[in-house]
Amino acid sequence: MPELPEVETTVKGLQSKVLNRTFVDVWSDWERMVKQPKDFKVFKKELKGKKIAKVWRRAKNVIFELSDGYSLLIHMKMTGHLLCGRWSIKQGTWTATDDGPLRDSINGYLHVIFFLDNGQMIALSDMRKFAKVQLWKTEDLLNGKEFLAWGPEPLEKSFTLAKFKETLKGKKGKVKQVIMVPMVIAGIGNIYASEALWWAKIHPEKKVDTLSDQELKALYVAIKKVLTAGVNFGGDSFSDYRNVDGQKGTFEGQKRVYQMAGQPCKKCKTPIKRIVVGARGTFFCPTCQVL
DNA sequence: CCCGGCGCCTGAGGGC
DNA sequence: TGCCCTCAGGCGCCGG
Numbered sequence: 001m002p003e004l005p006e007v008e009t010t011v012k013g014l015q016s017k018v019l020n021r022t023f024v025d026v027w028s029d030w031e032r033m034v035k036q037p038k039d040f041k042v043f044k045k046e047l048k049g050k051k052i053a054k055v056w057r058r059a060k061n062v063i064f065e066l067s068d069g070y071s072l073l074i075h076m077k078m079t080g081h082l083l084c085g086r087w088s089i090k091q092g093t094w095t096a097t098d099d100g101p102l103r104d105s106i107n108g109y110l111h112v113i114f115f116l117d118n119g120q121m122i123a124l125s126d127m128r129k130f131a132k133v134q135l136w137k138t139e140d141l142l143n144g145k146e147f148l149a150w151g152p153e154p155l156e157k158s159f160t161l162a163k164f165k166e167t168l169k170g171k172k173g174k175v176k177q178v179i180m181v182p183m184v185i186a187g188i189g190n191i192y193a194s195e196a197l198w199w200a201k202i203h204p205e206k207k208v209d210t211l212s213d214q215e216l217k218a219l220y221v222a223i224k225k226v227l228t229a230g231v232n233f234g235g236d237s238f239s240d241y242r243n244v245d246g247q248k249g250t251f252e253g254q255k256r257v258y259q260m261a262g263q264p265c266k267k268c269k270t271p272i273k274r275i276v277v278g279a280r281g282t283f284f285c286p287t288c289q290v291l
Numbered sequence: 292c293c294c295g296g297c298g299c300c301t302g303a304g305g306g307c
Numbered sequence: 308t309g310c311c312c313t314c315a316g317g318c319g320c321c322g323g
Binding site for chain 3: 001002003060075076077078079128130146180181182189190279280281
């Protein structure tokens with residue numbers, strides 16, 4: 001699912017394809033994905049004619065900075081991904097008009113398609129329909145309650161060990177749950193949380209306020225390590241995630257625990273265990289990661 | 292205030 | 308073979 005590395009990969013792909021293009025139209029067969037403005041007709045009217053000046057990422061959101069002081073924000077949630085290609089719409093259903101990114105069935109759930117002025121399109125494919133699309137005045141977005149509340153970006157230079165410790169200070173609960181909260185740290189989801197904790201040799205259910213200085217440092221290093229690897233390998237290869245060309249990432253070989261229950265730990269050969277933490281599947285080595 | 296649980300969705304997979 | 312039930316999962320929100 002799209003976490004920081006997957007969203008980052010999507011953003012890079014978009015930067016290479018859609019900068020300086022202008023939105024000329026937008027189609028949807030599931031208009032409730034557009035949350036702001038709530039009325040799809042208004043959304044369409046406001047988006048038309050806006051030019052893409054910049055594409056960037058904040059937390060797990062893709063943000064298109066547009067002309068006239070607007071920004072388009074897309075959160076892909078679990079099964080969403082953005083594809084670049086060409087489609088035609090007839091009687092409310094879409095058809096691909098080139099052999100673009102529809103490489104496998106998971107790409108075939110297009111629910112919002114943005115049309116650009118050069119005939120190119122950006123499509124939001126999302127099997128589960130959880131994705132969220134919002135158009136804001138950039139100023140309102142940047143000063144919005146939600147935007148301001150997001151935690152630090154773990155791959156930014158300003159995210160130092162001291163900053164990380166400060167971030168976790170006073171937090172309670174199980175470490176895995178805490179590092180997955182967007183308002184604590186941005187961009188870490190279920191996959192990379194399990195992976196980071198394995199590298200740091202910390203049990204996912206260990207209370208965050210009982211972590212030693214050494215463990216905090218190990219976790220800090222591990223978070224940066226797995227997210228950086230995720231970006232470098234173009235995102236994960238085992239979820240519904242696809243890049244803008246419809247292809248999987250190549251993180252597969254880097255994976256150590258996620259969805260590997262029963263397989264031997266890469267450090268000690270103990271079978272990886274699956275437990276549920278905060279209603280989410282969680283994978284760890286019961287020997288390397290003790291409570 | 293903190294934590295658990297729900298809602299939004301639908302394909303996959305298990306049971307019978 | 309096919310139907311039905313359950314589950315996964317980001318994350319905001321609600322209720323205890």
